[in-house]
Amino acid sequence: MKSNTGRRRSNINGAIDLEHLKPVTRFNETIGANSTIALFQQLEQVYAVAT
Numbered sequence: 001m002k003s004n005t006g007r008r009r010s011n012i013n014g015a016i017d018l019e020h021l022k023p024v025t026r027f028n029e030t031i032g033a034n035s036t037i038a039l040f041q042q043l044e045q046v047y048a049v050a051t
Helices: 033-046
Strands: 012-017 022-027
Touching: 012 033, 022 033
Parallel strands: none
Antiparallel strands: 012 022
16 A cells, blocks of 8 residues: 655755855756756856856
8 A cells, every 4th residue: 555645855956156146956856966967067058157
């Protein structure tokens, strides 16, 4: 018999630009090396010309 605890995981990985208070977030099934690398790649695209 299946039981339902009524809980669901929320896997949110992200970073915040503290100067402008802009978040960059990713919602993944699981958080691990691959999802963290994907977050870093997303940050590189968002801030391609960061100094």
